[in-house]
Amino acid sequence: MESLKIALASDWFFPSVGGIEYHIHDLATHLVEMGHEVHVITRFGDHPDEKLPYQVHRFKGRITMNSFHVSIGTGALKRINELYKKEGFDITHGHSIYSPMAVGVANLSAGIRGVPSVITNHSLLGNSILNPAYIALLRLSLHKVTSFIAVSEAVKSDMLSILGRNLKNREIYVIPNGIDTDFWKPQEDKEGWKEALGLKGMVVTTTSRLTKRKRIHVIPKVAKRIKEEYGENVTFLIIGDGPERSNIERLIREYNVGDIVKLLGRQPREKIKEYLGASDVYLSPTVYEAFGIAVLEALACGVPVVANNHGGIGEIVEHGRTGLLSQNDQGLIQNLVALIDDENMREEMGKNARKGVEDRFSWEAVVPRVLEVYERTMNQADKNLFVLYKFHQALKRGMASAGIFNF
Template sequence: MKVALLTDCYLPRLGGIEVQTHDLAAHLRARGHEVEVFTATPGPRGERHGVVRPVDGVPVHRMAVRLPFELPVNPLAPPEVRRRLAEGGFDVAHVHMGVVSPFATDMVRVALGLDLPAAITWHCLMDRSAPLFRVLGQARRWGARGAALSAVSSVAAANVAGVVGHDVPVHVFPNGIDVEHWRAPGPPGHAGAAGEAREAARPVRVVAAMRFAARKRPLAVLQVAHRARQLAPAGARMSLTLFGEGPERRRLEAYVHHHDLGDWVSLPGRVGREELRAAYWDSDVYLTPARLEAFGIAALEARTAGLPVVARRDTGVGDFVVDGVNGLLGDDDDELARALARLVRDEGLRRTIATTNRTQPPAQDWPAVAALAEREYARAAGP
C-alpha cells in the first residue's frame, strides 16, 4: 500500500503531531508499505516550495512558503499537492489534524476531490474549534463522503463525535510508543538492602515534562506540587524536576523565586528522549495537570517507564491510566495536589503502582498502533 501522510507540522519542528507522524511513517515502512509525507513545515535547511527530501528514508514534500515565524500555512499548496497525489499512485491519504490546521483541512478536500480514500485523525480536543466546524459542517461532510474519522483518545473521539453527529462513526486511533525503549530495566526495589536504605533517605522525586506554553499549564505543575508539599507530612520529603522550554519560563522562574522553592524545584530545560528516559527511571511519580490533553504522550512514556501518573480524569490520559492502578486521577488541581501528597507519603502505594506499570505494558505499543492504522485505511477504502 502507498500511503500519503499529510500534516501542517513535521520535523524539524518538535511536538506531538510531528514526532508521532514521523514514527508512524517508520512503522508503516517496517510493515512493507510505501510512505510519503506532505507538510507545510520548511525543512532543516529552509527547504520549501515543493522540494522533496528524505527524512529517515521517507520522502517529505516541503509545501511551505516563506512566512513570518515559519508558520506552517500555504493556501497555494492544494493544486500542486493534487497533482502529486494524482500522479503518485497513492492508495490512501492519512490527514493529521491539530488545534488549527489550515493545511491539513485543505488536504482533506484535495484527497476527497480525487476520490482517494481518506483517513482523518484529530490529535487535539475540538473545544475551541468545535463551533467553527459545526457552522461550516466540514467534518460531518467528510464523514458522509466516506472518510474514516478518528481521534487519539476516547475523550477526543467523543469530542469529534459531538461535532459530526453520533451517526458518523469516530474511532480511537491512539498515539504510539516504543514500549521496549521506555520500559525500565528492572522491578522497583531491586537494588538490595543497601539500595533500599539509600532510597529511603532521599526525597520522593516528582517529574514532569512539557512545552512551557500556557495551554500545557506548566505553572500549574509548580502550584500543584507546592500545595502537595504543604499537605504531605512534615517528614515526607519531595523534589520536583520540570523539563521543558518555552514562553512561560519567566513566569515559572518568578514563581519559584517568589515562593522560595529553589531548594527542591529544578527547571533544567528541554532534554532529548534518552536523557528524559533516564530521568523517568530515576524518579518516583509523574505529574501532569494539563486540561486540554487529547492524549498525553509524555504521560504514556512515564507510565511505560514505571512511574505512577497523577493527571486529570477528563483527559486522554484516562485511556492508559486507570485510577488507583496506574496512577491517581483527579477532577481539578486541588484533587491532584491531594493525590500527589498521598503518593509522597505512601511508599507502599507508590511501589504497588510502579510494579504494575513495569510489568503490564500499555496497549499503545507501535506494532499494535500500526496495525490499527491499516484497519483505518481499509475502513477509508470501504467495502
C-alpha cells in the same frame, strides 16, 4: 492485507518536534517495516529527509505562518495534485483537523483524485469567542474527508460536537497514540540515574509546554505543601518551555520553593528519558488534555502517574493500578502524598504501568488498528468528487482550451 501506498499529510513534521511530529514518524516507520510504501507530505523545512526510511515531499505555499509551522496555498495544492497523479496513492492519512496541509491534502485526495482519506484528530478545540466561526469553517473544510480517527473518547466527543449533522454517515474511530516501547522503557538503576543527574530523594517530574491550559503554574503551590511536610527530600522537575515560563518562575520565588523546584526548560527526547528514568512519580495538573503523550511516556518508563481525571488522561491512567486520579487540585496533592509515602505502591503501579503500555499503546498494538481503519475507509469510500472539479473535467473534455485549474 496487501501492501498499500500511503500518504501521510500534516504541517507538523520534522524539523519541528512535538507529539504529532513523532507520531507521524513512528507510524510511518512501522508501516514501512510491515511492507507498506509511505510518503509524508508536509511543509518546507531543513531536515535530512534522505536518512528517513520513507519518502518526504515538502511544499511551500503562498500563505506561510512560521510561528504556527503552517504553509499552504493553491500553488502548493497544484503541485501536490501532480504528485498524486504520479504516485497513485491507495489512501491519504492526514494528521490534525487544525492543520491546513492535512485538511487540504485530504480534500484534494478524496474530492479530486478519488483517493479515500482519513484524518486523525489529536487535539481538543478549547474555548474561544471565535469558536462559532471556526466550527463553521471546520465543517465546511472537512466535508470531503472519508473518515476520522480520534486519539481518545474525549476527542471523539469533541469532534461530534464540532461536526454535528455534517458528520452524516462517516465514522469516527477511536485509536490512541502509539509509543516506541523500545525507546521509552524503565531504567533498572533508578538511584544511579539520580546520582548521574545530580538529584537526590524523591523525584516528581512533569513534562509539558508551559501554557495556561496545561496549568503548570499549579506546581509551585503543590511544592510548597509538600515542602512543609517533607522538607527538601522531594524534588520537582519541570521539563518544557512556553509563554508561562516567567509566571512560573515568579511563583517559584513567591512560594519560596526554588530549592526543590527545578525549571529545566526544553530538553531533547534522550534527556527526557534520562529524567524519567530517575523519577519516582509523574505529576500532571492539567484538566484539559486530548490524550497525554507525556503521561504515556512516563507510564512506558514504569513511572506511576498522579493526575486530574479530565479529558484523555483519564483514559490512559488506570486509577489504583497505574496511577492515582483526582477530581481537583486538593485530591491531586493527597494522591501525591499517598505515593510519596508508599514505596510498595509506587513499585507495583510502575510495573503495571509498563505492562499496560505494552498491551494497549505499543506500536505493535496500534498499527494493526490503523490498518483496519484504512481497509474500512477504502471499502466505504463513495468516490464522489467535488462538483466543481467534475464540471471542470467536463469542460476539459469538451473544450481543449478550457482550464479553470490545471488539475
